[in-house]
Amino acid sequence: MAGADGDPGRAAEPVAADVFDGLEAAAYLVDERGVIARVTARAEVLFGRSAAELIGQDAHALLHRDSRGRTMPRAQCAMMHAFLGRHVEYSDRGWFERADGALLELWWLVVPCSFERAEKGALVIFRESSPVEAARGAGTASAGAALAGALTELDRLALLAETTTRLTSTLDVEEALSRLVELLMPRLADWVVIDLLGETGDVRRAAVVHYDHGVLVHRRDLEGMLPPVPEESPMPLSRALRGAASALAGPDTYSVEPDSGITVEQQRLFKATGMHSAAIAPIRTVREVLGALTLGRSGQPAAFTPADLSLLEDITRRAGLALDNARLYQRQQRVAETMQRHLLPHLPTVPGLLMAARYLPAPHASQVGGDWYDAFPFTDGTTALVIGDVGGHDLDAAAGMAQLRNMLRAFAWSQEGPLSHVVQRLDDAVEHIVEASTATLVLSCVEKRAEDGWRLRWTNAGHLPPLLVEQDGRARFLTAGGGIMLGTRAALPRADAETVLPPGSTLLLYTDGLIESRSHSLDDGLARLLAEATAQAGQPLDTFCTEILQRVRPEDNDDDVAVLALRIPDSEDAGHAEDAVAPEAPVAP
Template identity: 60%
Template sequence: MTDTTIDPGVRPVSPPVAPARSLSELERLALLADTTAQLISNNDVDEALNRVVALVLPRLADWAVIDLITESGDVSRYRVVRADAEGLTVREDLQGPMPPVSDASLMPLSRALRGVASNLAGPQTYEGEPDSGIAVEQRKLFQVTGIKTAAIAPIRGPWEVLGALTLGRSDESEAFTMNDLALLEDIARRIGLALENARHYQRQRQVAETMQRYLLPQLPHLPGVGMTARYLSAPDASYVGGDWYDAFHLPGGDTALVIGDVVGHDLEAAAGMAQLRNMIRAFTWSQDQPTHRIVQHLNEAMTQITDVRMATMILARLAVDAAGAWQLRWSSAGHPPPLLVGRDGLTRYLSEANGLLLGMASSHPRSEACITLPAASTLVFYTDGLIESRRQPLDVGMENLRRHAASLAHRDLDAFADQLLQRSRPHDNDDDVALLAIRLPADTGSRAS
């Protein structure tokens, strides 16, 4: 037998109720309120259901069993938990895949999984010839757990049955009543709504992340130069979408580097990001102009032919001059400045050539800056999710990023990017993060061919 003790952190906030299972109306309402609060405060299905189990055990039962129907139609015995003097313990040996739901079975769990009805049951219910594979599993459950009386209710979402909740008691004298069944149905109904919300959350997140992955480009090969990028989605699915990076070769031999962030956090922001990314690619490729003129052209066109209201962005051109030195020219539209990290750990924010955000009208001309990049230096472009959060001011985040980048200057580029994200991203970050890192060759005479 494999037992896993549930983390005490998921124990109910309310004080435990005496072993007597009969709850007053006020206690029932309090239990339902606690259940609702635990479910709506968490999109993590495991944690939410553990918290609900901790609320109902042991005040309502000695055992809780949750069977779930997956989106593909399979049935899984998702959780089997017992309550005893030691606390709550998960019986992992009783969990796992279940046989399919039988359309013809009259047994209580099968009926609940079809959404037909709630039922009271006991070991005697499954003593006869089993009419389905699920009936076989239920008979095993009663035998192994010693449950003498059980109440089973469907877990329903707004449009479909998502599973079933079973509560069991080990004392035959504490048989469940119809009032208990009604309370169980209320609890199961709340679980169903929470599960449907969690599934919707996961679908939205998968759509946003898939869209983001397809929109983010493959980085070009630049001989002698290391280049890597990272994208981390937001913890909340509704916040995924607006950040992007880009890098591509230009006809004259330069390499364009782009980092940007569309204001907004949803699929609409992701769609707007795709529009801007394609526009800046087309403008930069077709017009051999300084970066600030391209940014200004984008700003004028954006308000006319896209739905994007506002965005930040840096457009840069990486090139080799006649002496073989690497040069960077760039223009910023309200975006956090790139960070230049020397191989000796010296750092500098490239805060020149900063103009207004895209989408804001202004008569003030945009500007371009130029710098000769030191050999073996690392250039870091990033979005504000790496340095800013609700509890951390921007200047604190920038200082953290600078210090961590300096300490990682000796690492290879992939390790540098991974560790920089891990160390610098604020713990309470609720935004996505894009990062583009470029490392120049140690030999200043190295150049793209």
């Protein structure tokens, strides 16, 4: 995993020759083209090459490889991007080739700098493990020292780069908190406490974690809701939660008569954890305070000093940015999910039929999209079933889908004649729907006839064919009734088709997200759907839909999925179907 640090200007300072020569790490300086200009003795040993063999060589071409030992394309190289973009870049895993051909797996850090008459370039530092991981492996002996003394400037920069990278690479609040805890212990403390402010001003002690002999132990008994933040309290945590500067604290700090409920909780925290020293800093953004971070020491003998607070503030500043982004993303998800639930219809109750539906959003998009299903009754007792797909899986696609669905309902209710005429009228109107320039759909109608039972009529506008699965497991795609998609403006006729729906059979309408994959063809996806539907033919309808989604949807799917299923109960289940109520279709969180 690689990422850019948020403060490149601070790192882009001149590197004096004596400072570089004094580095005890494996490192080299490169110019802005990536050509090696200076190299440390440890780098010579690490790569098995002398300074004369390294200086003047293109570092990327000479050393950098992928995990299989092949030369990495420059366009895919994060290190080259850092050279050219002049920003801090870090990775905890990279591969480099020694002179003897051996492949080294190394941690690396790129820091922009200038050297030799202000020539622009970068300092590249290598280690066989990251400073944070090395500290964990070393136990708590070295971690007992004060931060300012235990961390070199390079260690500090590496820690901040890793903090930025790991926290900003997730949009889940709880995952971000977990990563923050892992980054800080045991290198900086043996206790981490995180208090978060809610959107309404409530305070939650989200994490109290102890590093105990190599294991992170969560103290759930000390977590939970805290009393409100007092407006006047001078105590360190109360001030931090109001956005004041960071501060040091200890048991003596909270040995006074408590001035608020939070002070009482802090007294309980210090007593339960045995912390003799703590550093507390606000977690904030430019707009608001999100909470507070407390680093504490109980087993480590050294106390925190004022010099440690600047590093803590650097960390909380990055944590604030990551948490703010995660909160904003989750807030947008909640809004989008609510919107999607309102856009998707409730399935009607139709005597003698069973229906079920599912919708899954695209994995890497908003919780809304252009796939939809619909089911609604006509006044003559027949029932319309629709599955459709407007291109895209974002808010524009959702808006186009809603317009298209509502227009289709209106045309279907008012238009007499074959279903293909309804779809053709809708096609004529699509060009006026800005958000839905192209779309596919299947419009079908199921009705019960006295002479031969349930029948299905349908027309297909460029969509994947419906699947009919009979009770004995025989299955076939309904490929008749096909026509071109909506929005092409091609004056081609549309077809209608009709078939009998046997007792116990299941009709499955679905969108392409169920079967499409970058790793196999569309025919392979249809074959997989056919096989799984045959295997699940005897399952209850809700179970049938769930199993189809779990077993057929490809792992590399990047599209949303809509599924609508209809079952014709056999004679034994007909009585139950008369009273069946269609459940609301689940929307995945």
